Amino acid sequence: MFTGRMPRVGTVGNMIALRADVGGLDSRALPELLRRLRRHRHVQVGGRQWIAVLPEVGSVLLTDGAELVLDVLVERRALLPIVIDALEAELRRDGFRERLALRWSTPDAVPIPFR
DSSP: OOOOOOOOOOETTTTEEEEEEEEETTTTHHHHHHHHTTTSSSEEEEEEEEEEEEHHHEEEEEEEESSSEEEEEEESSHHHHHHHHHHHHHHHHTTTTTTTEEEEEEESSOOGGOO
């Protein structure tokens, strides 16, 4: 359950952009997480980007780099805690709870693949 502080909300059109920066606390965490996330229905949209459909969240843009970045668009502010909870549950299942560091933000710009 989301118990952290609500990120500052920046709106883009009618949608709120939400971003999770995911860092691995051990060297195998991110490669293993990426393999697991790629098991969901997905489409490649760039060299290191794809959009995956995650349960209870919907379409999520995943960008693979030094950290994994997840971008999602949320319809209204009231849904932010629900989407954060669902993303955290997906990311932290299967023994990943203690292996990941998450930082939440609300960027002002929508990532190009979502435009």
